[in-house]
Amino acid sequence: MTTVLFYVFSAILLGSAVLVITARNPVYSALYLVLAFFSAAALFLLLGAEFLGLILILVYVGAVMVLFLFVVMMLDINLARLREGFLRYLPLGLAVALVGVLELSAVFWTAPLGRLTAPAGSLSHGTSNTRALGTLLYTHYLYPFEIAATILLVAIIAAIALTLRRRPETRTQAIGEQLAVQVRDRLRMVDLRESGK
Amino acid sequence: MQNPLVHWSFAIPEIWILVMACVVLLVDLFWGQKQRDLGFWLSIFCLTGAMVLSAAEMGKAGSAFYGQLLMDRFTNTADLAVELLGLLVLFYSRGYLMLRGLYRGEVLALLLFGTLGAMVMISGGNLLSLYLGLELLALSQYALVAIYRDQLRATEAGLKYFILGALASGLLLYGMSLLYGLTGSLGIGKIGMALSDASPDNYVLIVALVFVVAGVAFKLGAAPFHMWLPDAYQGAPTPVTLFMASAPKIAAFALAVRLLAEAGSSAMAIWQQLFVALAVLSMLIGNVVAIAQTNLKRMLAYSTVSNIGFLALGIVAGSQNGLASALFYVVVYALMATAGFGMIVYLSREGFEAEEISDFRGLVQQRPWTAFLLLLIMFSLAGVPPTVGFYAKVAVFQALVQAGFVWLAVFGVLMAVVGAFYYLRVLKVAFFDPPPEGARTSGGDPLAGITLTVNSLALLVLGIVPAPLMTFCFHALQEVM
Numbered sequence: 001m002t003t004v005l006f007y008v009f010s011a012i013l014l015g016s017a018v019l020v021i022t023a024r025n026p027v028y029s030a031l032y033l034v035l036a037f038f039s040a041a042a043l044f045l046l047l048g049a050e051f052l053g054l055i056l057i058l059v060y061v062g063a064v065m066v067l068f069l070f071v072v073m074m075l076d077i078n079l080a081r082l083r084e085g086f087l088r089y090l091p092l093g094l095a096v097a098l099v100g101v102l103e104l105s106a107v108f109w110t111a112p113l114g115r116l117t118a119p120a121g122s123l124s125h126g127t128s129n130t131r132a133l134g135t136l137l138y139t140h141y142l143y144p145f146e147i148a149a150t151i152l153l154v155a156i157i158a159a160i161a162l163t164l165r166r167r168p169e170t171r172t173q174a175i176g177e178q179l180a181v182q183v184r185d186r187l188r189m190v191d192l193r194e195s196g197k
Numbered sequence: 198m199q200n201p202l203v204h205w206s207f208a209i210p211e212i213w214i215l216v217m218a219c220v221v222l223l224v225d226l227f228w229g230q231k232q233r234d235l236g237f238w239l240s241i242f243c244l245t246g247a248m249v250l251s252a253a254e255m256g257k258a259g260s261a262f263y264g265q266l267l268m269d270r271f272t273n274t275a276d277l278a279v280e281l282l283g284l285l286v287l288f289y290s291r292g293y294l295m296l297r298g299l300y301r302g303e304v305l306a307l308l309l310f311g312t313l314g315a316m317v318m319i320s321g322g323n324l325l326s327l328y329l330g331l332e333l334l335a336l337s338q339y340a341l342v343a344i345y346r347d348q349l350r351a352t353e354a355g356l357k358y359f360i361l362g363a364l365a366s367g368l369l370l371y372g373m374s375l376l377y378g379l380t381g382s383l384g385i386g387k388i389g390m391a392l393s394d395a396s397p398d399n400y401v402l403i404v405a406l407v408f409v410v411a412g413v414a415f416k417l418g419a420a421p422f423h424m425w426l427p428d429a430y431q432g433a434p435t436p437v438t439l440f441m442a443s444a445p446k447i448a449a450f451a452l453a454v455r456l457l458a459e460a461g462s463s464a465m466a467i468w469q470q471l472f473v474a475l476a477v478l479s480m481l482i483g484n485v486v487a488i489a490q491t492n493l494k495r496m497l498a499y500s501t502v503s504n505i506g507f508l509a510l511g512i513v514a515g516s517q518n519g520l521a522s523a524l525f526y527v528v529v530y531a532l533m534a535t536a537g538f539g540m541i542v543y544l545s546r547e548g549f550e551a552e553e554i555s556d557f558r559g560l561v562q563q564r565p566w567t568a569f570l571l572l573l574i575m576f577s578l579a580g581v582p583p584t585v586g587f588y589a590k591v592a593v594f595q596a597l598v599q600a601g602f603v604w605l606a607v608f609g610v611l612m613a614v615v616g617a618f619y620y621l622r623v624l625k626v627a628f629f630d631p632p633p634e635g636a637r638t639s640g641g642d643p644l645a646g647i648t649l650t651v652n653s654l655a656l657l658v659l660g661i662v663p664a665p666l667m668t669f670c671f672h673a674l675q676e677v678m
Contacts, residue, residue, distance in 0.1 A: 143262035158340030
């Protein structure tokens with residue numbers, strides 16, 4: 001069963017990865033990439049690394065790809081111009097790919113295959129690896145964890161301090177004022193009988 | 198399993214600054230529009246409180262958070278120095294920031310976070326906490342350099358500093374990862390033990406130390422890794438330059454002590470040679486290029502490079518004596534740099550930066566007292582006897598001669614003579630050149646003026662009685678070696 005699932009997800013992963021680079025529409029490319037991430041996450045789950053799988057979905061699919069889609073949709077990218085130099089750069093691309101293949105095969109040839117295929121120690125002793133990671137992160141690495149959180153806080157402050165501009169000339173909603181409005185600010189009761197007389 | 202909070206009390210000063218920085222942010226959010234000064238005095242309160250808390254830890258020793266935080270006399274001394282310098286920066290910058298619309302909670306909070314990062318670096322007993330402290334400090338600095346975002350020069354300086362700083366962090370991380378690969382541990386103590394039987398011609402170790410030293414040299418601003426320094430110093434608002442020239446230098450020195458003197462003590466032969474090269478290049482480039490500068494901020498930036506060269510001499514000596522004199526040097530240098538840049542802050546007015554050397558023409562006729570303080574600062578930077586700059590240089594040279602590097606000490610003295618030229622030229626302009634047309638308005642932020650007076654007079658007083666600070670620094674390094 002696991003083997004079947006492995007092949008199914010691997011096939012989807014490879015297929016969507018190919019479609020990412022061949023799709024004509026960049027939005028489709030981004031969506032295929034999301035599919036590829038999902039399949040990779042499923043493969044992680046099959047391996048018992050559920051934390052990695054979930055993080056992949058949460059961070060990459062949930063945040064990075066959504067940002068990517070926004071950028072793709074907002075920028076008017078001319079694909080025809082991007083594809084112009086395809087044939088010119090093809091030899092270079094093939095050469096790079098060849099080097100990659102050679103390197104990989106060199107690794108597989110020289111390294112004992114057993115070490116590469118065997119899982120790096122059994123992960124599960126009845127506890128999930130999310131729990132194991134959490135235990136380590138919040139005890140042993142508490143101090144660096146807190147400093148990392150502070151760094152993120154500084155990054156937020158810096159980003160806002162450097163980019164936020166209040167422009168008085170733009171028309172933005174003053175939500176606080178809208179909520180604080182009272183009936184008497186907007187509604188004036190007029191006695192029509194009096195004025196009609 | 199050991200309770201991770203056993204010695205958490207060692208981190209109390211850090212926790213206090215973190216909490217207070219968040220309080221400053223929140224207070225600024227709610228009351229910042231009406232009460233600008235509230236955040237400022239809260240920041241002052243924060244750093245004063247941190248000094249008290251750090252002083253209360255004096256004499257304690259140990260480690261917390263599984264060795265990721267080391268508490269010893271070195272931590273304590275350097276923490277106190279960093280907090281004091283942070284206070285000085287705050288006092289100097291209030292008037293300057295107000296006039297330029299930069300008197301905001303974010304600036305104060307970023308300064309506090311930067312100080313926190315420096316303290317984390319100083320007490321770091323683990324590659325992880327050292328690196329994270331470094332990044333906390335560096336990120337705050339990148340943002341502060343570019344905070345005057347309507348000025349092209351400031352944003353340009355911020356971007357340059359950011360890109361080169363990221364590169365330096367990469368170099369340092371690469372060195373650290375090699376160290377981890379060699380020893381299988383992130384802890385400073387364990388790395389030191391694992392390296393104790395490493396042979397000196399272990400190539401991986403050499404490469405690792407080269408990367409580590411390059412990263413440290415960049416953060417210190419030693420030549421040939423000083424390219425970012427003049428532009429960042431000149432482009433940043435002067436109070437930020439003031440901060441960059443003071444506390445981070447002590448933190449970078451602490452990084453060198455932890456990574457090289459503690460973790461790599463057995464590989465001293467390797468990093469000693471690297472620091473000889475750094476010292477020679479820094480003293481040469483810093484002192485010679487500074488002669489050609491007409492902008493005082495840029496001149497002081499090159500003077501930083503040359504002073505880092507003198508600091509590196511103390512690290513070269515490597516002995517406890519050498520490191521203690523280097524600590525003394527970096528603390529004294531930070532005080533001189535705050536006074537030097539503080540002078541620029543003090544004399545700046547709305548729409549006018551007193552950053553060109555020609556802006557100081559005839560200062561003595563208009564402001565004799567300020568001119569006298571300038572005299573003290575420049576004498577101290579040049580190393581003229583009654584000031585503390587003299588003792589800092591003497592201590593470093595003495596340690597160097599003891600370690601057997603006589604030729605290097607001779608070279609250092611020669612370079613100090615070259616350096617004296619451009620410091621004294623500023624005094625010539627201030628004392629003997631006629632004042633420009635249209636006298637200066639008698640302005641100047643009084644708070645900055647008082648701080649400048651105290652800071653400059655401290656250079657003189659410490660020069661007359663250098664012994665207490667010297668013993669303080671000497672004791673600080675006792676447990677390290």
